[in-house]
Amino acid sequence: MKFLKSVIFLFLIASLWRVSSIVKAKRLDTLVADGKIPYGPIPNASKNYYSYSGLESSFDSTLNLKRSEEFSKAEFQEMIVNSVAASSQENLKRHLPQMLSACEDYQMDPFWIVSIIMVESGFDKGALSPKNALGLMQIKPDTAEHLYQLMNKKMSDEQIQRNLYHPKENIEVGVFYLKKLLQNFRMNYRYATIAYNMGPNKLKNKLDEDDIDTVNYSYLLKVQTRYAELSKIFSNVIKTRPRPYESTFVVRDQGRKLEEQLLSLFVDAHPAIGIDFLLVQRI
Numbered sequence: 001m002k003f004l005k006s007v008i009f010l011f012l013i014a015s016l017w018r019v020s021s022i023v024k025a026k027r028l029d030t031l032v033a034d035g036k037i038p039y040g041p042i043p044n045a046s047k048n049y050y051s052y053s054g055l056e057s058s059f060d061s062t063l064n065l066k067r068s069e070e071f072s073k074a075e076f077q078e079m080i081v082n083s084v085a086a087s088s089q090e091n092l093k094r095h096l097p098q099m100l101s102a103c104e105d106y107q108m109d110p111f112w113i114v115s116i117i118m119v120e121s122g123f124d125k126g127a128l129s130p131k132n133a134l135g136l137m138q139i140k141p142d143t144a145e146h147l148y149q150l151m152n153k154k155m156s157d158e159q160i161q162r163n164l165y166h167p168k169e170n171i172e173v174g175v176f177y178l179k180k181l182l183q184n185f186r187m188n189y190r191y192a193t194i195a196y197n198m199g200p201n202k203l204k205n206k207l208d209e210d211d212i213d214t215v216n217y218s219y220l221l222k223v224q225t226r227y228a229e230l231s232k233i234f235s236n237v238i239k240t241r242p243r244p245y246e247s248t249f250v251v252r253d254q255g256r257k258l259e260e261q262l263l264s265l266f267v268d269a270h271p272a273i274g275i276d277f278l279l280v281q282r283i
Contacts, residue, residue, distance in 0.1 A: 048072050050104050059112035059189045059227055067238045068110075076100070079233040080114065091123035095136065098168050102175045111234075112189065113175055115226035116196065119219070125167045134164035137174030147173050150180070193220050 049072055052065040068076055077100065081093050092114075099117065103110040120138040121127035133140050139147075141160050148155045151173075155163065163169035178192060184200060185191035194212075195203045197219040206212040214220070 050076055050100050050110070052104065052107060052110065054107040055109060056107075057187060057189075058109040059115075059193075060231065063111070063231055063235060064238060065109060065111075067243075068234075070238075070241065070243070073097070073100070076234075079237065080111075080230055083230045083233050084118070088118070088123060091125075092118075095123060095125065095167050095171070098171050102168075102171045105172075106175050106179050108175055108179060109189075111227050111231040112193075112223075113171075113178065114230055115223045116178070116193070117171075117174075118226045118230070119222045125170070126165065134161075135170035136167055137170055137177075139164055139170065139173055139177070143177070144173055147177055147180075151176060190214055190220060193223050 049069045051069050053069065055065055058065050071079070077093070077096050080096060081089050084092055095117075096114070099114055100110050102108075103113050117123060117136050120133075121136050123136065125136050127136070127138060128134055129138055131140065141157065141164065144160050144164055145155070145157075148160065164173070178196060181192040181195045181200060182189070185195060191203065191207075191214065194214060194217050203212070207214075
């Protein structure tokens with residue numbers, strides 16, 4: 001008799017599980033078709049979002065950059081553009097896709113990179129400093145020559161000069177440089193930011209001599225201010241925006257009710273085990 005009850009119980013569980021799978025699949029298909037939730041990239045289609053899931057850490061450790069995948073590229077760009085003054089929006093909008101793509105390629109914090117570009121050149125691709133730093137990320141030709149060697153790219157002096165005024169090339173070299181600085185300073189964003197401004201060797205010497213206030217360094221403070229401005233909209237949106245899985249069948253009422261039914265059946269078959277105990281174990 002006990003064996004028969006067990007068989008009947010397992011049959012009921014299997015039947016309910018099958019029904020739940022069909023309902024779940026149907027519900028997800030409906031939600032995706034209605035555009036209410038993103039449910040993974042479309043097969044054989046180009047990715048329409050920026051992914052920074054391989055990033056070890058961000059400039060602001062509280063900012064969850066992995067959630068950038070929940071927005072289309074256009075949405076993500078729009079949030080950043082709308083974070084700056086109207087006078088800067090046109091230049092930023094023109095170069096932002098290249099900035100974000102380079103950050104994705106090198107898995108770098110995009111808000112950090114854009115903040116540094118904003119401080120360095122104000123998004124002016126033709127910017128030239130008194131120290132002969134060129135372009136969006138204000139890179140000196142001799143620094144670029146060294147970086148191109150590390151990138152295994154042979155460039156003449158004339159090519160380097162031209163490339164530094166080309167937004168895509170300038171951005172890639174600058175992002176590569178900041179990646180190297182992060183690695184050299186063991187993922188310390190504060191040191192990497194200051195090193196980008198004064199040079200890594202000079203910073204190391206000052207650190208050895210305890211001759212620098214790395215917390216209140218003026219260039220760092222400017223970048224921090226820009227970072228807070230540029231990431232504000234994204235930060236606020238992800239605080240209130242449900243994650244994709246929160247709209248799926250499992251999290252919604254139908255999934256919870258079915259789970260409770262399954263638990264009740266199990267408890268009926270095994271009265272010695274209380275449902276409260278099972279709920280605690282599930283958590």
